[in-house]
Amino acid sequence: MSSTMRAVVLDRPGPPQSLQVREIPRPDPGPGEVLIRVKAFGLNRSEQHFRQGLATSGSFPRVPGIEAAGVVEEAPGGELPPGAQVVTMMGGMGRKFDGGYAEYVLVPAGQTIAFVSDLPWEQLGAVPEMLQTAYGSLTMGLQARAGQSLLLRGGTSSIGLAAAVLAKREQMTVWATTRTERHRGLLESVGVDHVLIDDGDIAAKVRALEPDGVDGAIELVGVNVLKDTLRAVRAGGTACFTGMLSDQWTIPDFYPMDWLPNGVRLTAYSGDAGSLPAPVLQEFLDAVARGRAAIPLGRVYALEQIEEAHHDMEAGVIGGKGVVLTQNPRRTGPTAPG
Incomplete structure (x- = not known):
């Protein structure tokens, strides 16, 4: 086996062209660690923030990437057999230690989730990260129940699309926002019941059809619209702050009595591999294989196209979850989930 691997290296914060594909040493696992041969990894806004120097943690030079999917190459402690299919995410990946933008990634054994899928x-x-975040936002952030109503602020994001898929599996009524009419079909393809064009006043649009407000909301845009999102939620309902597509995540001079409507709860969600139970991952993949759920896949890139991928992510033109294949990619355009 070669002692080197191809990886994307970021020496310092900068524009997309700062991401350089290089040959670097392949990591060697020790006890309690798993070396994964990466087959594919997803693209995430937090990696864009890290590249731009906006992250609150991490060091350079670094191989970015907070998630990966692949097969076990080595596990000296015997936690997993070689060849086992696994995903991994978070836990310091791509920040404190080298992440998934590579042909191999070394992670703690407890940070892997095994599955079987064709x-x-x-x-x-x-x-991995898309399902973990959507599932955690619904279950831990909102404690959502079957049949409730849900607002997804930032519905065309990969997490918004995944949350819609999960919510519809629970017979929830889903409202989702987009800034442009051309994304209506994408949202409807994952079962969204009410598509709302976001002009900054979503609460009024929701309450025009649902006077009491929705049972829950997942905020994926940022604090610049959070106050309005809270006003779309009924008394006794919950809004979960999960994402910040607008790159705005702090509230100057926060005044709770002004921001929080009477009886509306505000929570937040940020999870890791331990937040996604293995049975939930397996059940979701099985449902996709049977045509009972959909993966909102956007564009697929080669490792050498990482600069283009980050340009597309910044421009918001991926149209779902962006994915990079480490070997022999089949380049695709935006895909509307079926």
Whole structure:
């Protein structure tokens, strides 16, 4: 086996062209560690923030990437057999230690989730962080129940699309926002019941059809619209702050009595591999294989196209979850989930 690997290295914060594909030493696992041969990895806004120097943690030079999907190459402690299919995410990946933008990634054994699936790697690579965040936001952030109503502020994001898929599996009524009419079909393709064009006043649009407000909301845009999102939620309901597509995540001079409507709860969600139970991952993948759920896959890139991928992510033109294949990619355009 070669002692080197191809990896994307970021020496310092900068524009997309700061991401350089290089040959670097392949890591060697020790006890309690798993070396994963990466087949695919998803693209995430937090990696864009890290590249731009906006992250609050991490060091350079660094191989970015907070998630990966692949097969076990080595596990000296015997936690997993070689060849086992696994995903991994978070836990310091791509910040404190080298992440998934590489042919191999070394992670703590407890940070892996095993699964079995015949789905193609471009689909599997889209799932880990997207499913973990959507599932955690619904279950831990909102404690959502079957049949409730849900607002997704930032519905065309990969997490918004995944949350819609999960919510519809629970017979929830889903409202989702987009800034442009051309994304209506994408949202409707994952089962969204009410598509709302976001002009900054979503609460009024929701209450025009649902006077009491929705049972829950997942905020994926940022604090610049959070106050309005809270006003779309009924008394006794919950809004979960999960994402910040607008790159705005702090509230100057926060005054709770002004921001929080009477009886509306505000929570937040940020999870890791331990937040996604293995049975939930397996059940979701099985449902996709049977045509009962969909993976909102956007564009697929080669490792050498990482600069283009980050340009597309910044421009918001991926149209779902962006995925990079480490070997022999089949380049695709935006894909509307079926």
